[in-house]
Amino acid sequence: MDRGVPGEMYRRQLTVDVRRVGAGAVVAPAGELDHHSAERLQTALRECVTSGHARIVIDCSGLEFCDSIGLNVLLTTRMEAEAVGGSVHLAEMPPIVARVLEITGAGAVFAVHETLAEALAALPAD
16 A cells, blocks of 8 residues: 655645735745755746745744745745845744754855835845
8 A cells, every 4th residue: 555755635735825025025934944855946936036026024923834945945935036136035934944044054144034015125126
């Protein structure tokens, strides 16, 4: 009897919603950000950067999990956005995701905001 990938039946599929906001974008991943789903988020974020919307707010409120692969997507996006004059802001971090950033020290390289409204207000106007 094939049972598939261990834990697969419990994993919540990652969805990614992208909304343009002026010269920027709000990207809202929801579910588990891990090695199974990171490419979906990376594709959406890279599209924002390459389409001229490199000022990105990532609304983390829907994230239920983030592993090292997911963290790498966030870090890579930050570098890509900054290379073209953009930035990446994180908002509404659930405790489980905030802990990953804290443990790895990655939280120090991101602008992290309590609310989505604060993150949007921090974006430069264009």
